[in-house]
Amino acid sequence: MASSEEIISLFDQYVIPNYTRYPVALVRGEGPFVWDAEGKRYVDFFPGWGCNMFGHCPKPVVDAVREQVGRLIHIPNTWYTEEQGTWARLLSERSFGGQAFFCNSGTEANEAAIKLVRLHSPKGRYKIITFLGAFHGRTMGSISATGQPKYHHGLEPLLPGFTYVPHGDLEAVKNAIDDETAAIMIEPIQGEGGVRIPTREFLQGLRDLCDDNGLLLVFDEVQTGCGRTGEWFAYQYFGVEPDIMTLAKTICSGVAAGAMLARKEIAPSLRPGMHAATFGGNPLAAAAGIATIRMVENEHLLDKAKAIGARFKERLTEMAGTLDIIQDVRVAGAMIGVQLRVPGAFMVENCMKRGLLINCTQGNVIRLLPAVTTPLELVDEALDIIEEELRKA
Numbered sequence: 001m002a003s004s005e006e007i008i009s010l011f012d013q014y015v016i017p018n019y020t021r022y023p024v025a026l027v028r029g030e031g032p033f034v035w036d037a038e039g040k041r042y043v044d045f046f047p048g049w050g051c052n053m054f055g056h057c058p059k060p061v062v063d064a065v066r067e068q069v070g071r072l073i074h075i076p077n078t079w080y081t082e083e084q085g086t087w088a089r090l091l092s093e094r095s096f097g098g099q100a101f102f103c104n105s106g107t108e109a110n111e112a113a114i115k116l117v118r119l120h121s122p123k124g125r126y127k128i129i130t131f132l133g134a135f136h137g138r139t140m141g142s143i144s145a146t147g148q149p150k151y152h153h154g155l156e157p158l159l160p161g162f163t164y165v166p167h168g169d170l171e172a173v174k175n176a177i178d179d180e181t182a183a184i185m186i187e188p189i190q191g192e193g194g195v196r197i198p199t200r201e202f203l204q205g206l207r208d209l210c211d212d213n214g215l216l217l218v219f220d221e222v223q224t225g226c227g228r229t230g231e232w233f234a235y236q237y238f239g240v241e242p243d244i245m246t247l248a249k250t251i252c253s254g255v256a257a258g259a260m261l262a263r264k265e266i267a268p269s270l271r272p273g274m275h276a277a278t279f280g281g282n283p284l285a286a287a288a289g290i291a292t293i294r295m296v297e298n299e300h301l302l303d304k305a306k307a308i309g310a311r312f313k314e315r316l317t318e319m320a321g322t323l324d325i326i327q328d329v330r331v332a333g334a335m336i337g338v339q340l341r342v343p344g345a346f347m348v349e350n351c352m353k354r355g356l357l358i359n360c361t362q363g364n365v366i367r368l369l370p371a372v373t374t375p376l377e378l379v380d381e382a383l384d385i386i387e388e389e390l391r392k393a
């Protein structure tokens with residue numbers, strides 16, 4: 001087997017260097033652990049950037065994919081498949097009873113939502129209000145929706161029609177609405193933006209503004225959806241229902257897929273000829289998606305997300321009491337942000353050396369999206385490492 005060094009030299013020669021990578025090649029994953037090419041084991045508190053919320057290679061999903069891959073990998077959307085129909089039903093029954101469009105990633109799900117908003121809205125209404133600090137993906141529509149100028153530099157002109165307002169500021173949203181506004185689009189909890197958890201009142205305020213002004217409410221649940229908060233979807237965590245919801249990351253336990261769900265009255269506006277995805281809803285992804293939903297319910301993983309979140313919250317709040325370096329702790333189920341008073345990159349490096357993988361976003365927010373199946377003793381051990389490293393600093 002190739003060493004990390006050999007694998008890195010392949011990348012140096014042949015892979016476009018558009019990512020900043022750590023000098024480690026990973027070769028295997030199981031539950032909360034991954035191993036590198038040298039056999040070193042890591043506890044993964046950021047598995048697959050949140051995609052592997054049920055741990056690496058969960059057996060029911062691996063089994064379902066293995067079975068499906070030998071029977072039918074892909075057929076296009078000019079035909080019906082039971083797998084896609086069942087997958088849509090399972091998602092619809094667990095959310096607001098809408099219909100699904102399937103694609104392959106979060107950004108694609110948001111592109112579908114942007115198109116659906118434009119297709120459904122009365123002529124002349126095309127503007128979408130989004131939020132500063134938001135992250136909606138990297139394709140041109142989604143990056144235009146993303147209210148972070150640092151991601152726009154050099155890509156202009158962006159797709160017109162997005163108005164960014166401060167997160168949590170209902171008055172600013174109200175003032176941004178005009179005759180051309182069609183929708184408000186928001187992550188119920190900003191993920192990449194630093195695990196920013198709004199109040200229920202704010203999200204309800206957006207719902208009311210949409211109802212009063214005839215706008216659509218779009219929730220980007222690519223990071224918060226499919227159990228992350230301890231509910232199937234974050235809109236249920238807050239008790240505020242959107243008209244359109246986008247999903248990806250955890251939806252298939254790490255197999256690439258995305259989905260958009262839309263209320264039944266709205267969904268048909270995405271009419272034939274106006275949108276498509278060649279691989280969208282393919283039998284392989286559908287098998288993984290179905291197996292994921294059944295596993296979550298059979299193994300009570302929503303409860304596990306709540307339990308793991310409670311443990312993190314307890315320990316981190318305790319830490320914040322004795323460690324001045326911690327400015328704020330934000331936890332919603334298995335979605336965890338620890339805002340530091342100093343840049344946090346050193347923590348990622350130091351924890352990695354000690355066999356723990358974490359993330360830092362927005363410069364100073366330690367972000368953890370652990371697998372909900374991580375044993376609590378392992379959570380405690382890993383939190384000891386984080387505490388020691390913070391204390392040293």
Ligand SMILES: *Cc1c(COP(=O)(O)O)cnc(C)c1O
Pocket residue numbers: 104105106107108110135136137138187191192220221222223224248249
């Ligand atoms: C990761 C993410 C996306 C983009 O998903 P991709 O699958 O990388 O295209 C969009 N929205 C949110 C909230 C995300 O966290």
